[in-house]
Every structure is written in structure tokens, then in C-alpha cells.
Amino acid sequence: MTLVTRFAAAAIMVVAAVGGASAKEWKTVRIGTEGAYPPFNYVENNELKGFDIDIAKALCAKMKVECTFVAQDWDGIIPALLAGKYDAIAASMSITDERKKQIDFSKKYYKTPATFAVQKDSKITDTSPAALKGKVLGAQGSTIHSNYLEDVYAKAGAEVKLYGKQDEANLDLANGRLDAILADKVVLLEWLDSKDGACCKFTGAEYTDPKYFGEGVGVGIRKDDADLVAMFNKAIDEILADGTYKTINAKYFPFSVY
Structure with missing residues (x-):
């Protein structure tokens, strides 16, 4: 197009x-x-x-x-x-x-920084790699966020799932197929303020490490x-x-x- x-x-x-x-x-x-x-x-x-x-x-x-x-x-x-x-x-x-x-x-x-989002009833507040060991985490593929999850969180024992578009990761979080997603904070804010994102909330720290986030x-x-x-x-x-x-x-x- x-x-x-x-x-x-x-x-x-x-x-x-x-x-x-x-x-x-x-x-x-x-x-x-x-x-x-x-x-x-x-x-x-x-x-x-x-x-x-x-x-x-x-x-x-x-x-x-x-x-x-x-x-x-x-x-x-x-x-x-x-x-x-x-x-x-x-x-x-x-x-x-x-x-x-x-x-x-x-x-x-x-x-803008990166941050995690979870479902509103999630007990996840610590988003360190150790705290998310064994959790299923999502991000859009071929992004700084997917690179960070694969390099840091997967090596610490988390399962990482990647998606072609951000909306697909958001949908799987909303439907309970993911424990958390990592994305740009402003992009997540746009979604969380919408009807589709009413299920979910921000949690944990903001991430700006230039090694990963440029x-x-x-x-x-x-x-x-x-x-x-x-x-x-x-x-x-x-x-x-x-x-x-x-x-x-x-x-x-x-x-x-x-």
C-alpha cells in the first residue's frame, strides 16, 4: 500500500x-x-x-x-x-x-522509555529478570524490546513469545496467554487508555539502557x-x-x- x-x-x-x-x-x-x-x-x-x-x-x-x-x-x-x-x-x-x-x-x-504491562489482577510488581523467571513474556519481534527480552529475560529463565505486530502481543496479554508484555511506554499508554486495554496496567521499572534501547x-x-x-x-x-x-x-x- x-x-x-x-x-x-x-x-x-x-x-x-x-x-x-x-x-x-x-x-x-x-x-x-x-x-x-x-x-x-x-x-x-x-x-x-x-x-x-x-x-x-x-x-x-x-x-x-x-x-x-x-x-x-x-x-x-x-x-x-x-x-x-x-x-x-x-x-x-x-x-x-x-x-x-x-x-x-x-x-x-x-x-521514550520501555516498560512492562500486566493484567490488572496480576501480582507482578518486581520486573527484574530474577523475579520473572518462569513467566511468559511477550513483545513485538525484531524490536529493541524483543532483543532485550531474549538477551536478558530468556537467559534468566523466562519464556519469550514474539509477535509480528504490537497489537497481537497486547491481545494475548488481554486474553491471559502472557504474564506480561514489554513495549514503549507511550505505545502502551495509548492502548491502556483504550477500551481494549482496560484489562491491563503498567508495572515495574522503566528501561532506558542505551545498550539495548539506543x-x-x-x-x-x-x-x-x-x-x-x-x-x-x-x-x-x-x-x-x-x-x-x-x-x-x-x-x-x-x-x-x-
Whole structure:
């Protein structure tokens, strides 16, 4: 599914050299996103919406380029970027050392902690690896949260189940097939405040260890496109400076996610 949003009647030519290579002429920038991670990116009335989408639109406006948005399943989002399906990823992708082996990133455009959710009648309050030994824990696969569960909690004796989408993990928790799920706190807050999430609650600590959870969320870009990284970085600085970021943030959250 491809969804298009147009932002400029004219495009600019980037003529500076970045990292010793000639910059490309960026008239359009194709942006990949998941479309299944509310409130950051989701599909409503056949249109991509959410914080990631609004931020990407604002960045494209600053760069004076035409933006095309492409919905892509999370598991294939980096391979599709590398294959040239789109030029950048704006999909709440955390900047981690492991991902930086494959792609480059802009500077961060938000950072939020991870936390656990459990059913409301759960007695789990201690979410340390030792305390969750023998428990069944869930997360969306190929994420910083699944990596953390597999590397830390599975080795401590927990059973880890992974899902293609966050909603699938949420559903299994609600139906009692999981003892707890680990996810981004803001994403879980959106669900817990909904009718479907009325079953459940936050518990335990917040997790921000950069080794697993990275430096924040950035725009993912191919390593060959250093000029595009520079363009996004400049645009991020501009929306932070002129109040655009604050306006978008306030549309979704009662607190700063930067």
C-alpha cells in the first residue's frame, strides 16, 4: 500500500558535497513506515497518520521536497530500505549500534522509555529478570524490546513469545496467554487508555539502557545517502527551533517526548 502526501510545488537542488561524495538532487523523498504502531504511525480511513507521519511531513516541508509514504511490515522495513523501495524510514525506529551496522540515522526526533504491562489482577510488581523467571513474556519481534527480552529475560529463565505486530502481543496479554508484555511506554499508554486495554496496567521499572534501547528514535537512511542524513538533521533542528515540533508533540502527548 502506497500513500502519497505532497508538500511543495517546487523542489530544491542539493549541491553541497557531503563526506567527500557529490550530493544527489533530492526532489522527492520516499518514506517507509509501518502503519501499525499507534499513536506513532497507523492507518485511518486508508491514510497514514500519527506522530511519526506528522514529524516526517514537517521535515519534508522544511527540506522543500515532495514526500511519498510507503507502508511496510516491520520485519522487512530495513531490507526494503536497502533494496531501494524507499529512501528513509520514519517508523519509531530506535538508533542502536546493531542497526547502525546496516544503515545510518538522523539525529533523534524523540526518546521514550520501555516498560512492562500486566493484567490488572496480576501480582507482578518486581520486573527484574530474577523475579520473572518462569513467566511468559511477550513483545513485538525484531524490536529493541524483543532483543532485550531474549538477551536478558530468556537467559534468566523466562519464556519469550514474539509477535509480528504490537497489537497481537497486547491481545494475548488481554486474553491471559502472557504474564506480561514489554513495549514503549507511550505505545502502551495509548492502548491502556483504550477500551481494549482496560484489562491491563503498567508495572515495574522503566528501561532506558542505551545498550539495548539506543539513543532515541531517528530517521533511518542508507549509508550511501549522507547528504540526506544532513538534510534531515538540519530540518530536525529547524522544527525544534521554530515551535513546529512542540505543536506536533502537543497534538499527541501531554508531555514532551523529546
